[in-house]
Amino acid sequence: MWATRNGTAGGRMDEAQHIDEAQGIDIVDVRYAYGAKPALADVSMALRPGRFTALLGPNGAGKSTLVSLLSGLFVPQGGRISIFGLDLAKDPLAALSVMGIVFQQQTLDLDLSVRQNMAYFAALHGLAGRRAGQRIEACLTRLGLAARQKEKVRALNSGHRRRLEIARSLVHEPRFLLLDEPTVGLDVPARADLVAHVHALCRDDGLTVLWATHLVDEVEAGDDLVVLHDGTVRAQGAVADVLASTGAHDVLGAFHRLTTPAPAEPAP
Amino acid sequence: MRRPAGIYLTCMVGVLWREALRFIHQRERFVAALVRPLIWLLIFAAGFRSILGVSIQPPYATYITYETYIVPGLIAMIQLFNGMQSSLAMVYDREMGSMRVLLTAPLPRWYLLASKLMAGTAVSLLQVYAFLIVAELVLVDLPPLGFLAVLPVLLLTGLMLGALGMLLSSTIRQLENFAGIMNFVIFPMFFLSSALYPLWRMQESSDLIYRISSANPFTHAVESLRFALYLEVEPTSLGIVAGALVVFFGLAVWGYDPRKGLVHRRGKG
Structure with missing residues (x-):
């Protein structure tokens, strides 16, 4: 077992590794700017372990920037990020080893088969041989792709490619799944299918999930919600709490109230 | 954490395996890599054979044909183009996301980039040996042991030129800018070298061009290969190639470092 929910881990990669999953994901006062243009301004949020958290924000809110910071592609210009107690700045490799990441852009090799794509990713995480084979089989089965593992990715439709990316991100048994607008370009049934799959992963395996999206209908009533707008956190908590705090009846209403500027007072 | x-x-191994699979799936890339130097060897060299005489000079013990002279330069050309191809692929991968x-x-990160570099170099070795076999069968007479002796030097020159490509990929912001690389890097590097004519011939026509060519790491890659093919060692050139590898790779790692580097950082929301 790579990492357990009660906090001890190790074994699979023959290294002593300790994460405290109960600490969840902590993002504290994180800042990032592209030159003079701020993208995130003192963003703080806490993701509860084993929960599906929707990071909801319009285009340009800073979601992809936050995902890049969490995945170590960018480095915060201020603040700190902690993954299950691991400081991302001090121990990025340990933190990355417990993370599964699905980027907004598709990142598969179209000319390689489903299984070859999985095997490449497994190797990047130090998995090879029988162990890799078992994990690939399990993940493909879980995402309903086992029968298609010999097919080239080019032959898959967009929905199945996305499923494959999720299957791939699970191959090293991460405990934190980070998805950046994974339903972009999918039709409505494929979107619903993907959302359901990831909710099932969260529910059944206790994965901590951060799902960045600008689509309100991907948020379910039992989820946690963070609303990001103009690089700042406008609200966070369980969906019910966000609704109560905004006085809205549904997520769409809350989202509008939190992201639409108040009308200017009429001049006297 | 260790x-x-x-x-x-x-x-x-995973990165090497992926690169090999991609190479197998891109047969056109292999054919192009083979055809380009063969055109130079069979057409260009045939035309220039009677114009350009090559006197006896180390490592050659006797007069050689022009075709024989340009073989090391064409080997380095294969590796240069392969390095640039890898660079293009890295820019594409970065834009498409798979580099992430x-x-x-x-x-x-330095290790991941080194793995990528090794994989690209391994592919270039396949291309070079395919070219050498064809060249040997058709025109050129190389010492049989030269095929083996050149391998470690090929590895070094391939890594150096691949590292140059990697460095360039960290500075290129958009795929469209890649054409500039062709004009400002590949062609000057190739023509301002000893690939097509000996440096002493250049000195006869322009001392400045001679000096630039002497400082060009590509010249030293060519000369390292030339000597290795004839079972000799050219330590100065090898040292310069190794030094260039360290500098290019160091700068490439710096270029891909999100805290310091030049890799495009673009927000999407």
Whole structure:
């Protein structure tokens, strides 16, 4: 077992590794700017372990920037990020080893088969041989792709490619799944299918999930919600709490109230 | 956190394996890599044979044909183009996102880039040996042991030119800018070298061009290969190639470092 929910881990990669999953994901006062243009301004949020958290924000809110910071592609210009107690700045490799990441852009090799794509990713995480084979089989089965593992990715439709990316991100048994607008370009049934799959992963395996999206209908009533707008956190908590705090009846209403500027007072 | 050596090895094998699979799937790339130097060898060299005489000079013990002279330059050309091809692929991968998969693997970034570099170099070795076999069968007479002796030098020159490509990929912001690389890097590097004519011939016509060509790492890659093919060692050239490798790779790692580097950082929301 790579990492357990009660906090001890190790074994699979023959290294002593300790994460405290109960600490969840902590993002504290994180800042990032592209030159003079701020993208995130003192963003703080806490993701509860084993929960599906929707990071909801319009285009340009800073979601992809936050995902890049969490995945170590960018480095915060201020603040700190902690993954299950691991400081991302001090121990990025340990933190990355417990993370599964699905980027907004598709990142598969179209000319390689489903299984070859999985095997490449497994190797990047130090998995090879029988162990890799078992994990690939399990993940493909879980995402309903086992029968298609010999097919080239080019032959898959967009929905199945996305499923494959999720299957791939699970191959090293991460405990934190980070998805950046994974339903972009999918039709409505494929979107619903993907959302359901990831909710099932969260529910059944206790994965901590951060799902960045600008689509309100991907948020379910039992989820946690963070609303990001103009690089700042406008609200966070369980969906019910966000609704109560905004006085809205549904997520769409809350989202509008939190992201639409108040009308200017009429001049006297 | 220290990671077990096995993880490093598995990762590098995985990157090599992926590059090999991609290469197999891109047969056109292989054919293009082979056809380009063969055109130079069979057409260009045939035309220039009677114009350009090559006197006896080390490592050659006797007069040689022009075709024989340009073989090391064409080998280095294959590796130069392969390095640039890898560079183009890295820019494409970065734009398409698949570079992110590599860079978010839980291993040090320098190691991930080194694995990528090794994989690209391994592909260039396949291309070079395919070219050498054809050249040997058709025109040129190389010492049989030269095929073996040149291997470590090919590895070094391939890594150096691949590292140059990697460095360039970290500075190119958009795929469309890649054409500039062709004009400002590949052609000057190739023509301002000893690939097509000996440096002493250049000195006869322009001392400045001679000096630039003497400082060009590509010249030293060509000369290292030329000597190795004839079972000799050219230590100065090898040293310069190794030094260039360290500098290019160091700058490439710096270029891909999100804290300091030049890799395009674009927000999407």
